Amino acid sequence: MLNVGKIEEGFVLDHIEAGKSLSIYHHLQLDKLDCMVAIIKNARSEKMGKKDILKVECDINTLDLDVLAFIDHNITINVIKDGELVDKKELTLPKEIKNIIKCKNPRCITSIEQELPHIFVLTDEENEIYRCKYCEEKYNGHF
Amino acid sequence: MPMRHLMNPLDFTVEELDSLFDLANDIEKYPARYAHACDGKKLATCFYEPSTRTRLSFESAMLSLGGQVLGFSDAGSSSASKGESVSDTIRVISCFADICAMRHPKEGAPMVAADKSSIPVINAGDGGHQHPTQTLTDLLTIRSLKGRLGHFTIGLCGDLKFGRTVHSLINALVRYPEIHFVFISPPELKVPDYITDMLTEKGISYEEVIRLEECMPDLDMLYMTRVQRERFFNEEDYVRLKDFYILNKAKMALAKDDMLVLHPLPRVNEISVEVDDDPRAVYFKQVQYGVYVRMALILTLLEITV
Numbered sequence: 165m166l167n168v169g170k171i172e173e174g175f176v177l178d179h180i181e182a183g184k185s186l187s188i189y190h191h192l193q194l195d196k197l198d199c200m201v202a203i204i205k206n207a208r209s210e211k212m213g214k215k216d217i218l219k220v221e222c223d224i225n226t227l228d229l230d231v232l233a234f235i236d237h238n239i240t241i242n243v244i245k246d247g248e249l250v251d252k253k254e255l256t257l258p259k260e261i262k263n264i265i266k267c268k269n270p271r272c273i274t275s276i277e278q279e280l281p282h283i284f285v286l287t288d289e290e291n292e293i294y295r296c297k298y299c300e301e302k303y304n305g306h307f
Numbered sequence: 308m309p310m311r312h313l314m315n316p317l318d319f320t321v322e323e324l325d326s327l328f329d330l331a332n333d334i335e336k337y338p339a340r341y342a343h344a345c346d347g348k349k350l351a352t353c354f355y356e357p358s359t360r361t362r363l364s365f366e367s368a369m370l371s372l373g374g375q376v377l378g379f380s381d382a383g384s385s386s387a388s389k390g391e392s393v394s395d396t397i398r399v400i401s402c403f404a405d406i407c408a409m410r411h412p413k414e415g416a417p418m419v420a421a422d423k424s425s426i427p428v429i430n431a432g433d434g435g436h437q438h439p440t441q442t443l444t445d446l447l448t449i450r451s452l453k454g455r456l457g458h459f460t461i462g463l464c465g466d467l468k469f470g471r472t473v474h475s476l477i478n479a480l481v482r483y484p485e486i487h488f489v490f491i492s493p494p495e496l497k498v499p500d501y502i503t504d505m506l507t508e509k510g511i512s513y514e515e516v517i518r519l520e521e522c523m524p525d526l527d528m529l530y531m532t533r534v535q536r537e538r539f540f541n542e543e544d545y546v547r548l549k550d551f552y553i554l555n556k557a558k559m560a561l562a563k564d565d566m567l568v569l570h571p572l573p574r575v576n577e578i579s580v581e582v583d584d585d586p587r588a589v590y591f592k593q594v595q596y597g598v599y600v601r602m603a604l605i606l607t608l609l610e611i612t613v
Contacts, residue, residue, distance in 0.1 A: 269414065271412075271413060271414050271434045271435065271436075272413065272414050272415055273393065273411070273413040273416040273418075273433075274415070275413070276413060277392050277393055277394065277413075277416075277419055278392045278394075280392075280394070280419060296415070297415070297418070298414065298415020298416075298418050298419065299414035299415040299434075299436055300414075300415075300436065301414075
């Protein structure tokens with residue numbers, strides 16, 4: 165059994181689908197933060213069989229967690245302060261996501277316009293449908 | 308009120324469209340009143356791909372309002388050929404003109420321009436995505452000649468699978484009451500499922516038929532479209548289908564006396580020339596309404612009242 169110590173302040177992202185922790189690490193831009201991050205892969209889970217966990221020690225206001233809902237809204241976010249669990253955050257689908265996914269429509273202006281952000285807008289909350297802000301192409305891929 | 312652009316025909320509410328169409332009808336009735344409404348104003352027509360008719364319609368609209376026009380008519384004669392972005396181009400154009408009509412082969416390009424622009428931008432067609440002023444033209448033509456938007460049966464005929472104009476018109480018409488749609492196309496070019504799903508969800512009635520003759524007596528309006536050669540993978544399919552839905556005098560004889568025939572033009576051979584003299588053929592009047600609606604749109608976006 166591998167032991168990873170407690171964190172004083174930050175987040176524990178639990179119930180990440182096994183194998184997705186590294187992509188979440190990049191999308192939360194944790195590589196740009198000067199803080200302690202533990203990436204636990206393939207941890208045993210009664211519910212999921214295998215899961216990933218991310219522990220991030222940082223000021224709880226520094227991370228934009230909206231993107232997590234888009235990636236996987238089953239992730240549990242535990243907010244830690246002074247070594248204690250102080251909050252569990254519910255994930256809601258973000259209304260807009262920027263530069264997380266790319267528009268794959270070759271006829272879209274994003275395919276040629278220099279440094280244009282790839283923005284997707286939530287157009288159907290019930291069916292979790294995102295469309296490119298510019299060409300309205302539906303995002304069909306899985307994250 | 309913040310500056311407005313026109314990207315999509317649904318950008319305007321039904322009430323706003325009513326005001327726009329009232330203005331267009333007033334322009335039609337009293338053109339002299341509007342002849343100097345845009346004195347000193349300039350329209351930039353930024354056409355990254357050729358579209359002579361749409362560009363000339365915009366230019367005619369601005370000239371009829373007393374304004375002036377400048378612009379380019381293909382990407383080769385613009386700075387785009389040197390690699391300039393749409394964002395940069397519109398910032399430059401904003402210094403030269405008061406309003407811009409933009410056509411671009413890439414979908415969403417006018418929206419990129421609108422985001423960076425300090426003047427109103429009108430989407431004059433972006434690839435296969437939107438062509439809102441065509442839809443406004445269609446709606447104004449129907450409203451002016453039929454006296455109403457709603458309470459009618461409309462047949463849409465031809466390439467319903469790829470036809471941007473048709474999809475856009477359907478989306479605009481579903482906001483009006485009691486419209487029954489009849490989709491007339493070969494099975495290969497039938498209207499996409501997402502449109503029929505949307506109609507079912509909204510409880511709007513529609514039917515799909517193969518032969519134009521079948522439904523002619525029921526129609527209050529017939530919207531014809533061209534079957535485009537470039538939509539087909541091979542020449543054989545194109546040749547087989549292109550003559551499938553030709554409107555001629557014999558088919559017109561089956562229609563109501565007050566049925567209207569619309570077409571976004573250009574026509575190839577889907578409407579026989581012999582139909583042109585029939586008073587029910589209104590596709591050339593439709594072009595004139597295109598100028599009126601663009602005049603009304605320019606005035607509205609520039610917030611000019613007469």
